[in-house]
Amino acid sequence: MPEAGADVLRLFVRKVEYLESLSFVGALSDPGSKLTMDFTGSSLTGLRFAGPSREQIDAFVLTMRLFMQNNDRISIANVAKTIEALELPAELKQPFFECRSILNEYLDSPCSAAPDNPEPTNRQVLETVMYGELCHIDAEARQCYLAWTDSPFAARFLEMQFVAVAKGMLSALRAMAVRCQRIVDWSGHGDESARV
Numbered sequence: 001m002p003e004a005g006a007d008v009l010r011l012f013v014r015k016v017e018y019l020e021s022l023s024f025v026g027a028l029s030d031p032g033s034k035l036t037m038d039f040t041g042s043s044l045t046g047l048r049f050a051g052p053s054r055e056q057i058d059a060f061v062l063t064m065r066l067f068m069q070n071n072d073r074i075s076i077a078n079v080a081k082t083i084e085a086l087e088l089p090a091e092l093k094q095p096f097f098e099c100r101s102i103l104n105e106y107l108d109s110p111c112s113a114a115p116d117n118p119e120p121t122n123r124q125v126l127e128t129v130m131y132g133e134l135c136h137i138d139a140e141a142r143q144c145y146l147a148w149t150d151s152p153f154a155a156r157f158l159e160m161q162f163v164a165v166a167k168g169m170l171s172a173l174r175a176m177a178v179r180c181q182r183i184v185d186w187s188g189h190g191d192e193s194a195r196v
Helices: 003-021 023-032 054-068 076-085 090-107 122-134 139-148 152-186 190-195
Strands: 034-040 043-050
Touching: 003 023, 003 054, 003 076, 003 152, 023 054, 023 152, 043 152, 054 122, 054 152, 076 090, 076 152, 090 122, 090 152, 122 139, 122 152, 139 152
Parallel strands: none
Antiparallel strands: 034 043
16 A cells, blocks of 8 residues: 555544544533423423533534545545555455445435424535534525524524534544554554654
8 A cells, every 4th residue: 555545544543533532522422412492381481402512513523524525635535535546455445435325325314303494414414504604604504504593492403413413424434444444454554653
């Protein structure tokens, strides 16, 4: 394997490990994400969201977007190109592509629910929140984000959905990182992680 390919795969693994070390991940399990609604009769009187803070979400998104934006060498698409170009046995490459396919199926499946949109996909929720509120503000994504968050309930609900999708994305990234590390180890470049 060319050293440049090994460097890309090691960096991918390292950045996934960094994501896993962030407090965002701890906030997912303790106390877990949940939306609590208080009612008096049929009127909504209170709304509380327990889960990662905005600061934790921002820190997580800062690194997660490296895997999504194709102008970065460790984007999932670019890592797939790197792996495809390597002269490796198919059985070593295929598990990464299977993980990528599962992630894309998940992202393209309907989200459990979102305000004012009967069936947005998980990808639409992820990209609308990221590019409509958190980073690289895109005018169209911003307009959609504002429409989806026109009430406190809708905003909290969308935040909860975003956190759930980000958690799913992290699970897929973990699986892909394991596959990348296997390729690096198999090719004899596993001892050079300090070079990244």
